[in-house]
Amino acid sequence: xxxxxxxxxxxxxxxxxxxxxxxxxxxxxxxxxxxxxxxxxxxxxxxxxxxxxxxxxxxxxxxxxxxxxxxxxxxxxxxxxxxxxxxxxxxxxxxxxxxxxxxxxxxxxxxxxxxxxxxxxxxxxxxxxxxxxxxxxxxxxxxxxxxxxxxxxxxxxxxxxxxxxxxxxxxxxxxxxxxxxxxxxxxxxxxxxxxxxxxxxxxxxxxxxxxxxxxxxxxxxxxxxxxxxxxxxxxxxxxxxxxxxxxxxxxxxxxxxxxxxxxxxxxxxxxxxxxxxxxxxxxxxxxxxxxxxxxx
Amino acid sequence: xxxxxxxxxxxxxxxxxxxxxxxxxxxxxxxxxxxxxxxxxxxxxxxxxxxxxxxxxxxxxxxxxxxxxxxxxxxxxxxxxxxxxxxxxxxxxxxxxxxxxxxxxxxxxxxxxxxxxxxxxxxxxxxxxxxxxxxxxxxxxxxxxxxxxxxxxxxxxxxxxxxxxxxxxxxxxxxxxxxxxxxxxxxxxxxxxxxxxxxxxxxxxxxxxxxxxxxxxxxxxxxxxxxxxxxxxxxxxxxxxxxxxxxxxxxxxxxxxxxxxxxxxxxxxxxxxxxxxxxxxxxxxxxxxxxxxxxxxxxxxxxxxxxxxxxxxxxxxxxxxxxxxxxxxxxxxxxxxxxxxxxxxxxxxxxxxxxxxxxxxxxxxxxxxxxxxxxxxxxxxxxxxxxxxxxxxxxxxxxxxxxxxxxxxxxxxxxxxxxxxxxxxxxxxxxxxxxxxxxxxxxxx
Numbered sequence: 001x002x003x004x005x006x007x008x009x010x011x012x013x014x015x016x017x018x019x020x021x022x023x024x025x026x027x028x029x030x031x032x033x034x035x036x037x038x039x040x041x042x043x044x045x046x047x048x049x050x051x052x053x054x055x056x057x058x059x060x061x062x063x064x065x066x067x068x069x070x071x072x073x074x075x076x077x078x079x080x081x082x083x084x085x086x087x088x089x090x091x092x093x094x095x096x097x098x099x100x101x102x103x104x105x106x107x108x109x110x111x112x113x114x115x116x117x118x119x120x121x122x123x124x125x126x127x128x129x130x131x132x133x134x135x136x137x138x139x140x141x142x143x144x145x146x147x148x149x150x151x152x153x154x155x156x157x158x159x160x161x162x163x164x165x166x167x168x169x170x171x172x173x174x175x176x177x178x179x180x181x182x183x184x185x186x187x188x189x190x191x192x193x194x195x196x197x198x199x200x201x202x203x204x205x206x207x208x209x210x211x212x213x214x215x216x217x218x219x220x221x222x223x224x225x226x227x228x229x230x231x232x233x234x235x236x237x238x239x240x241x242x243x244x245x246x247x248x249x250x251x252x253x254x255x256x257x258x259x260x261x262x263x264x265x266x267x268x269x270x271x272x273x274x275x276x277x278x279x280x281x282x283x284x285x286x287x288x289x290x291x292x293x294x295x296x
Numbered sequence: 297x298x299x300x301x302x303x304x305x306x307x308x309x310x311x312x313x314x315x316x317x318x319x320x321x322x323x324x325x326x327x328x329x330x331x332x333x334x335x336x337x338x339x340x341x342x343x344x345x346x347x348x349x350x351x352x353x354x355x356x357x358x359x360x361x362x363x364x365x366x367x368x369x370x371x372x373x374x375x376x377x378x379x380x381x382x383x384x385x386x387x388x389x390x391x392x393x394x395x396x397x398x399x400x401x402x403x404x405x406x407x408x409x410x411x412x413x414x415x416x417x418x419x420x421x422x423x424x425x426x427x428x429x430x431x432x433x434x435x436x437x438x439x440x441x442x443x444x445x446x447x448x449x450x451x452x453x454x455x456x457x458x459x460x461x462x463x464x465x466x467x468x469x470x471x472x473x474x475x476x477x478x479x480x481x482x483x484x485x486x487x488x489x490x491x492x493x494x495x496x497x498x499x500x501x502x503x504x505x506x507x508x509x510x511x512x513x514x515x516x517x518x519x520x521x522x523x524x525x526x527x528x529x530x531x532x533x534x535x536x537x538x539x540x541x542x543x544x545x546x547x548x549x550x551x552x553x554x555x556x557x558x559x560x561x562x563x564x565x566x567x568x569x570x571x572x573x574x575x576x577x578x579x580x581x582x583x584x585x586x587x588x589x590x591x592x593x594x595x596x597x598x599x600x601x602x603x604x605x606x607x608x609x610x611x612x613x614x615x616x617x618x619x620x621x622x623x624x625x626x627x628x629x630x631x632x633x634x635x636x637x638x639x640x641x642x643x644x645x646x647x648x649x650x651x652x653x654x655x656x657x658x659x660x661x662x663x664x665x666x667x668x669x670x671x672x673x674x675x676x677x678x679x680x681x682x683x684x685x686x687x688x689x690x691x692x693x694x695x696x697x698x699x700x701x702x703x704x705x706x707x708x709x710x711x712x713x714x715x716x717x718x719x720x721x722x723x724x725x726x727x728x729x730x731x732x733x734x735x736x737x738x739x740x741x
Binding site: 043045046047048049131132133150151152153155238239241242243244245255258259260261262 | 400403406508564567736
């Protein structure tokens with residue numbers, strides 16, 4: 001007890017190093033957040049000096065707005081869909097790269113490279129792949145005598161394409177995390193399993209998977225939050241269209257705030273989106289945390 | 297104790313650096329005035345004498361432009377020359393696509409550039425922040441084709457237009473010749489659809505729409521809607537302005553677009569092609585018609601310099617006249633709280649000099665809005681003369697006059713809604729969207 005008190009007082013002076021960051025957090029996160037809540041109860045157009053309080057009218061409107069419902073659905077697809085695809089593929093890639101083979105460092109680097117490109121640039125690159133006229137994919141189709149397809153014209157297909165583009169761009173991040181996790185699993189477990197005649201799949205299921213959960217938590221959380229907030233890839237590929245078909249809550253907020261000049265309504269959507277991201281992230285975190293197996 | 301002092305010193309130093317980094321340059325400090333503009337009585341005293349001398353007083357003028365490419369290069373050069381002549385330092389920026397968003401953020405914080413381009417929204421959006429220009433020498437020289445659109449309900453001239461847009465629809469002469477269409481015979485929408493059939497019969501796209509940028513749908517409606525709803529119809533005009541408009545009256549606009557789509561007049565990838573694809577299509581002779589203004593001809597010729605392109609008046613419904621739309625184009629306003637007002641007004645006055653106006657109009661391809669300056673735009677001059685004949689109605693930009701500010705986005709998206717949901721379902725959804733937004737925006741006024 002005395003020793004704990006001594007340690008605490010010895011390092012307490014270091015706590016003042018938190019102050020600058022807390023100030024930055026307060027000014028750039030907390031204050032705008034509070035202002036956003038205030039704006040959500042007004043009919044402000046985003047640029048005028050005059051506005052009025054309208055109570056919960058914006059919230060009533062958003063729960064009845066089919067565009068918000070559509071954006072909400074898309075947000076879940078981008079968030080949860082991307083997370084599932086990214087983590088399954090990333091784990092498989094990590095397992096592959098964990099094997100000893102020549103050039104594995106180069107392979108790892110190549111897989112990671114798209115993470116370093118801006119989402120907007122990736123979206124535009126992919127637009128040239130999927131566009132109807134002179135798109136690379138349709139050029140291949142035409143080469144084989146098939147008809148060109150307008151890949152981004154149908155909302156459901158375009159949403160899937162956006163989800164896949166986002167998944168493939170950021171697959172490098174969970175892959176690196178899983179690779180670190182795999183390399184932390186003691187080899188003795190596999191050796192013991194091999195001596196007991198356990199095959200590769202059973203070893204993966206009963207050894208690798210439970211012990212990789214500590215790595216899975218940050219990988220899933222990063223992908224989930226990134227996917228739920230997805231913006232730039234959507235803007236580059238479809239602009240949120242056709243119509244509102246591929247809008248996420250992020251792009252809808254931007255559209256309502258700047259284009260439609262409904263800043264109050266956009267803020268209300270923003271608050272709902274914040275609650276959604278916090279809620280889903282918290283649930284996923286709790287579920288994964290419970291399954292964490294502590295290594296001895 | 298010594299260690300604590302060192303730590304404290306480090307913390308104070310970091311805080312000081314943060315505060316220095318976050319503080320404004322005193323020269324950029326915004327005026328704190330938020331008073332509403334109530335008319336010409338609030339106009340500050342200005343020097344009406346001819347501006348020729350130096351007005352520089354060590355302060356800089358911030359100018360923000362919404363243009364890009366050749367036009368931006370031209371205007372930037374001219375502004376720099378003028379600034380050098382009158383002895384002022386300018387901070388000139390052209391943020392491109394994010395211009396409107398940036399301007400809205402700056403309006404919200406009441407910290408605006410000294411001069412900015414109002415791009416057609418001088419009255420509908422920026423009025424609250426603009427200094428009236430009625431007392432300036434150039435006020436008497438603004439063309440009547442555009443003066444009403446930069447003048448608010450109290451008679452304040454909100455911005456200085458250098459040129460103005462006069463536009464109908466673009467067509468490719470070669471394609472129409474091949475299809476056997478005589479452009480002079482297209483007076484009504486029935487004539488137009490008959491022409492589309494002929495173009496379709498020769499395997500070309502009749503109407504190209506690049507609505508991946510949904511603003512292209514808005515541009516189409518800005519031409520289609522007035523001809524069906526407000527031209528020669530004072531009741532509809534009044535209803536739109538006073539908030540009593542019945543949106544079922546707007547149905548024919550969406551039905552027309554839906555019909556064109558269903559009949560195959562519009563390109564297959566209308567919801568995923570962008571505007572550049574449209575300029576390329578009409579320039580290369582792949583498409584016959586494009587809903588765009590004179591800038592569309594300039595853009596199309598970037599792809600195909602030898603393309604034979606022209607403009608014709610927007611067709612009308614039976615019994616009405618074809619029309620051409622005019623709107624402010626390159627137009628500049630001065631912030632009402634500008635600290636260096638004399639220099640800002642001097643710049644605006646210099647921009648109306650003949651050589652400057654000619655250079656700008658040649659870059660934009662639009663006629664001069666300054667009546668004392670005539671600009672020869674080559675082939676385009678003939679096109680404009682043909683457009684503004686006695687047989688055409690001159691109409692303002694539909695959304696800026698008849699729709700509340702902020703409805704442009706809904707007008708654009710509603711068009712894509714109709715295209716992506718063919719039939720009554722799409723039309724009903726689009727109408728509901730327009731009506732909801734209209735009532736919402738009217739209630740904000």
